[in-house]
Amino acid sequence: MPAFGPTSWRRVVITLLLALAAALLCVWLRTPIPWMIGPLLVTALVSMLGVPTESWTPLRNTGQWVIGTALGLYFTPVVGALVASLWWAIALGIAWALLLGLAFGAWLRRLHAGHLAHLTPAQLLSTTYFAGSIGGASEMTLIAERQGASTDLVAAAHSLRVLLVTLTIPFALQFWGVNGLDTLTLGPREVQATGLLVLASLTLVGALVMQWLGRANPWFMGALVVTMVITLCGVTWSAIPQPLSNAAQLVIGVSLGVRFTPAFVHTAPRWLASVAFASFFMMGICALFGWGLSKATGLHPATLLLGTAPGGIAEMAITAKVLQLGVPVVTAFQVCRLVAVLVLAEPVYRWRYRQT
Template structure:
């Protein structure tokens, strides 16, 4: 008998079918309980980013095993808000000056991301010839180093296969989020470019005002239809306040931990049993290409870091093919140039979202995408 069947009133009911009979709030509570337990276990065994990677791996494994685990867009937004606000508190006037001095390197990172994404898309097209429904839009937007939802939407607008684009970004983010933090921990890369947030203490009234202002900023960007509004809106408001010398409050540690849990759950629940059956050759080539991109980014980061006077680990986090929330969390936890990494990813994300569509049209008109 399966261990889970002990708590079931129907002895032969599988865990997945048992959970599927629960109402949505109960499944969400179960998922969060599982995620928190996984985060606590990872913290006890000293894994990197325990409160994000533990929930991510636990929920991904459960979902691929057929468990109907439940995510929540509201909680995902709350996680993005917590991370965006925490990152914004690093942008003191002195730090803003440091970021501005490195503007040239950050612009180089944008050009690198666009070139890397194009090369990855061309590689996917070459390695997956003969896959049903595969076209230039699918491979191009699957390879683009941008947000999964934004790239899937652009692919749909241009007639691409949304399922293949979404699965490609899921595999890429999973591999980057796992390999880079564990690799850094194995190499002892921690605290090499430390920056200290402006506010150092939690103040009740200031925290309430900080929450209110950052939520207003996020809601405004959401209303305007901007990408990842709960990261960028809270980040923009918190950074503006901090850069202006207004220090309302620090964020309690439990808020940033919960933010990581919510983001881990949002990532993990993308993986379903059907995911494993989605064009195995496609997923294998995406995984291989992602490993190649990480290696290329490491070489690029080493060269760029020498010119910027930063540690290569910081520049690798800034130029790696990971998402803004995941890479900036990594920088924060490992104390590796948080504002520099954030600036790399914010500018890159804006550039990719704005330029990926027009660049695709330009390349397609010239017949360069096949």
């Protein structure tokens, strides 16, 4: 592990101060999810301009730990029963995401077959397939590397897609004027010091176990699963302090923003342009799919829009949490899709393309 010297510390501190200023500005401007949107935007912009920014991994992990715990508190027994009754809709959402990823990858391959001459046919196939899969950037990039894909193109595609979805959908929902749809009991509302300490200890163990097992997003998923189990049993020890939740959103926004370096800007402009176009197209058809599911389930379209959106799980769940748009349903849809894509992406690739 590389040394974390004074230069890195200065970069981290300066990046955090810049992110904090942007978050406070967004709070003043009343933008949606200001504590994540502000840091994400300013960090991405200054990083692309060549300003040396840096995200400290332990801070990012802590942010995911806090957010995973906060989301798990929404899964009360009543809410858990509601989510369980939607198993068929969640299954449809998974199938939709897999088919959409296949279509996206096939479109990228056809579009760029003549423009990525440095890739062999096999590399082009694996690169476009894993770039199109609707999964996490780091996880998809690691899987793609095993299949000989061009990892810089895969990582760029996922990073840009998540950025565009994270910036577009919250503003669209704010323009729509929807918020505060959660009417069921949403877990504890008061912070209890002893209960918070116990909850933090147990969720830390869950995160470390997930990390030891090599699972994706261990700090988020470990905390989420442990808190869900506790809350589903009817145990409510403490709420998460709002300043802590805000700080978690800030460091998650920074961790996304620092990916957009000057090198990213120069990564195959035609490739990035096609990914941007496809991302907006996917947001549109996913919104239509979510609207159809809302008619079938009776849930508000905004909840299903977030649940089926092709963004990152933490970002979409944070949007649902801040705007109170069916947090447990959105979280369940996004978590199940993430797990399914991570488990099935590589087997589907081998089954679908190894003979072509």
